[in-house]
Amino acid sequence: MIRQRLLLLLTLIALLLAPAGINWWLFGHAHWLTPFLIWALLILTAAAIEWRHRHHEL
Amino acid sequence: MNFDLSTLLLFGCGYLLVLFGAAWLTERKYLPERLIRHPIVHVLALGVFASAWTFYGIFGVAYQSGYLYLISYLGGSAAFLLAPVVLIPILRITRRHQLSSLADLFAFRFRSGRVGTLTTLLMLFISLPLLSIQIQALAASLPMLTPHVSSHQAALVFCAVIALFTILFGARHASLRNSHNGLIVAIATESLVKLVALLAIAGYAFFVVLDGPSGLADWLAANPEQLQRLQQPPADHWQVLLLAFFACAIVMPHMFHVAFTENLPTESLYRASWGLPLLLLLLALAVPPILWAAIKSDAIDNPEYMVLQLGQTLQLPWMSLLAFIGGLSAASGIIIVATVALASMLQNHVVLPLVRVPDNVRFYAWLLWVRRLIILAVLLGSYLFFHFIGNRFALSQLGLLAFVAFLQFLPGILVTLYWPGASRNGFLAGVGVGFGIWALGLLLPMMSVALQSEPDSSTTALSSYPVALISLLANSLTLVVTSLLFPGRREERQAAEACLLNALPHPTGQGIQVQSNADFVNRLTPRLGERPAQREVRRALRELQLPSGRLAPLDSLRLRARLEQNLSGLLGPVEAAALLQPLDTPGNNSGFKARNVHLLEQQLEAYDQRLSGLAAELDQLRRYHRATLQRLPIGVCTLDAEQRILFWNAELETCTELSSDQAPGLRLDQLPSPWSDFLARFAAADALHQSAECLELNGAQRWFSLHKARLDDTPAQGMVLLVEEETQHLLMARKLAHSERLASIGRFAAGVAHEIGNPVTGIACLAQNLKLETEQPEVLETGDQIVDQTRRISRIVQSLVRFAHTGRQDGPGHMEPIRLHTCIDEAIHLAALDRHGRQQHFINAVDQTLLIQGDLQLLLQVFVNLLNNASDASPAESVIRIDSDMNEHSSRLMITDEGYGIPAEHQDHLFEPFFTTKEPGKGTGLGLPLVYNIITQHYGSIEIVSPANKKQNNGTRVIITLPRLQGSALPERPEADGEGLSG
Secondary structure, eight states: OHHHHHHHHHHHHHHHTOHHHHHHHHHSOSOTTHHHHHHHHHHHHHHHHHHHHHHHTO | OOOOHHHHHHHHHHHHHHHHHHHHHHHTTOSOHHHHTOHHHHHHHHGGGSOHIIIIIHHHHHHHHGGGGHHHHHHHHHHHHTGGGTHHHHHHHHHHTTOOSHHHHHHHHTTOHHHHHHHHHHHHHHHHHHHHHHHHHHHHHHHHHOTTSOHHHHHHHHHHHHHHHHHHHHSOOSSTTSOOHHHHHHHHHHHHHHHHHHHHHHHHIIIIISOHHHHHHHHHHHOHHHHHHHTOOOSTTTTHHHHHHHHHHHHSHHHHIIIIITOOOHHHHHHHHHHHHHHHHHHHHTHHHHHHHHHHTTOOSSGGGHHHHHHHHTTOHHHHHHHHHHHHHHHHHHHHHHHHHHHHHHIIIIIHHHOOOOTTSOHHHHHHHHHHHHHHHHHHHHHHHHHHTGGGSOHHHHHHHHHHHHHTTHHHHHHHHHOTTOOHHHHHHHHHHHHHHHIIIIIHHHHHHHHSSSOOHHHHHHHHHHHHHHHHHHHHHHHHHHHHHSOOOHHHHHHHHHHSTTOOOOOOOOEEOOSBHHHHHHHHHHHHOHHHHHHHHHHHHHHHTOOSSBOOHHHHHHHHHHHHHHHHHHHOHHHHHHHHGGGEEOOOOSSOOHHHHHHHHHHHHHTGGGOOHHHHHHHHHHHHHHHHHHHOSSEEEEEOTTSBEEEEOHHHHHHHOOOTTTSTTOBGGGSOTTHHHHHHHHHHSSOSEEEEEEEEETTEEEEEEEEEEEOTTSTTOSEEEEEEEOHHHHHHHHHHHHHHHHHHHHHHHHHHHHHHHHHHHHHHHHHHHHHHSOOOHHHHHHHHHHHHHHHHHHHHHHHHHHHHHHTSTTOOSOOEEEEHHHHHHHHHHHHHTSTTOOOSEEEEEOOTTOEEEEOHHHHHHHHHHHHHHHHHHSOTTOEEEEEEEEOSSEEEEEEEOOSOOOOGGGGGGTTSTTOOOSOTTTOOSOHHHHHHHHHHHTTOEEEEESOSBTTTTBOOEEEEEEEBOOOOOOOOOOOOOOTTOOO
16 A cells, blocks of 8 residues: 555656646647657556556456 | 538437447347447446547637647546556445445545535536536537527437436436446447547548648648647646546546446456546547648637538538537537436435435335436536526636536545545535635636626636646645544544555444344335335345345344445445444444454455555465464364354364354354353363363264363453364274273183183093993983083183184284185085084085185184084075185175074174174184184175075175185195084
8 A cells, every 4th residue: 555655646746746847748849749659658658567467466 | 511400410310329229239238248348348438538628629728728738638547547546446445335426435435424415516516517518519519510500409409318318328227336338338439439530530631631741740840830839838837737637537427437336347447547548649649630720721710619610611521520420429428427427426415315215106216216307407407507607608618617626526535545534524624615715716707707798718717727726735735634633533434444545444343233134124114115125135145145034143244234335326325324323233342353353354355366565475374374274173263252253163164064154253152052062161161171072963972072272362362262073082992992801801711711621621531431430321321411511611612712812913824825615615514514414505606716815724614603603593404505706806705594694783793702692502602703803814804794685584695805816726735624623
């Protein structure tokens, strides 16, 4: 449970205390597809974690 | 470009018919179960998150605020990417406690009906703008395609059709936790339609209107302000919107309903952790191409509906129709699910606490009709909101108003999962402050603007970010401070522990005053009616696999907990708890209770997969110790301080025929007889050990010894009892003592025989001499009689001596190959030498090739004894037959007579020394024991079957099995001399 609390806490910190990161993500003046690519990368990571969970823990 | 009304109606109604058809086919089970339960269907159903605001309104946001439009998608994605720490725990809580809505969750967590009612009313209030957006989207889009219909007419018809669908497929089960598979498949179809529609339009815009990647690059190079507009950061504090949409993905009634209430498999929610973000990514990716295509085509009269205007401007009827159908699907999906969810909340937290179920109504049908009426009322309210207020605002304004309001429930969700210290007062105060700031900062300004003739949308949008941030911070701070100042009561803390992430529900320690399931039925009947009450109790008994009738204390508690869970799905958690609470009795919460241990064990068993780290290792250790105790070949039972059973292992289950599910929780004196008296007496005594005591179990006598140890230094403060069965040991000891006694008799007999032998020989000599010294016939006759009697004494003495000698451990003296046929012939000859003559016919049918290894003299003794016995028991002229058979390793000899047989009561004593049924003086009782000893020394066995002829109920068959000697070579030997055989 402590691990999950930390994870959530870190996420909230990322959301609230690091708006600059999200600012860079969305308004970084890079290629217009950049926000979508970063987003896709996050999805891939989540899918890999879920796949690992399904095949190794269930 | 205008469409005929009939064309639009055809496509609109056709699409809705497809939805009805999908739901109907699912409910009728015409669609394969594998498809219905597939995670993709569930992920698509969760796509209800993308409402008409996402389909239409998002283009207005993208046009005005650039990439800020991504915030709604990213917030929802974040909630699902963090599913293992947010959504999965909520799913487990709602599933375990049968909670069907956010109001149920909060009411359960804070143990308050007021919390549930407040949450429900607030949820209804802030959902009205959200539902109004959907109605408005359709009402505004339809007149853009045809001038023959007004927006209000379109809205009214739309609401009527949606109401019909919702009632038909969203209110099919009385229990709110039952899955509506038809509804889920229909919503998944809607998500698929809106995704395909948006991607198709985006594809056309990208490849045709913008000329593909190179064309787009050229256009952006020629119009750099378009890319700059997209990447221009908005005003401060906009990041709080990310949290708002994060919260919306969890707390919005339609999202909560699909994710938690519809009983999706946990696996589906894990898949949705990346599946839904992927769906949202695809939807979001379609926005820039459509936006730029619309700008390039000058289709931006109303930016919120540019996806519709693009088709109109480009004169592409298929694109306009696709946009219309996509918008219709987005709008109808959310309205249907949100209405069902709101109806269940209103039923549980507003209607049922106020309205009593009328007598003489069918309870389940009554509940369904109440919910259907609520659905109609909610849809009517949504339409009225749209008619009088909603249509005066842009979609993004109404959406922002609702989303910031939903954000106020986020602190409640987080403390439910992560902070057991949060109290009801804290929650109420926090929500009150948060909504107060929301109302003052957003709602009231919007309402005042609504009264103006020309509403100004930009002011509201810009001020919403700081209001959202302030309201959230004030809400959270108030919740924490108030909870610290006014902590929750005991039951609130128990509910908080039950809701904690990965926490095991802690046993309450309360008692219950019921004896049987009829008490539960009686308790529920006034509220539910007799038949529904019986049905609910039967269902709970079936789920727990408990028998109907009288209940053990532990089973009563389990049944009560299950009933509360099931009724929670029917009436809501507060109503369910209140209904069963009168059955509870205050319990002593201190100590290590039997039922607590058992419940904890059960929960740990169910919790196996979810423990990790040290907890998982400790659980493994617990399981190992438990298995060790469980499988000990000695009965183990542990007791708490009140002498209630905590643990009951498998050996005790076997001995007592009381299962380990039934025993825990019982006191020793509640055990079945004779165990109750046996164990309770020992537990109450001071002695730590008790030697074997005889118990009569199922007509058999069994002996058990007892041991105990006090557990004063453990939480249980009780004792452990060991029950050891001694029956086998005692029987063995008795046999050993009997053998010892027989051996003593044998030794004594041998000594006596030796001592008697000499005087008897002297008497015989004297009697012979007497015959030589007289001619008197009386004296001669007396001499003969004396000689006869001394021979008889000698015979008995020799038998005793032989018996004593054959009982020795050193075995036969001279082992040699023996042909059994010859041996039997010799035995028959010797038996016939009896002075009285044998009048039976002996038939030797033994196989002439059969060889064994043995002592010929001893075996002749065996066969002569058996033949004499057979002859004594057989009538004259009868047949005594000796047969044989053999296999690879052994040979079998069967001596069968036609005599009167052996009574059954004597058969167990045949091989006991001195047991005889012959007249006194005719038998010594040593023949068969002698036979038995000799056969045993030859590594064989002997069995006596009587009657041999079951039809005529006569005869005896003696079956001797001896090891067979392999080989055929047998040296010729002289015939037996018959010495020492007839005595």
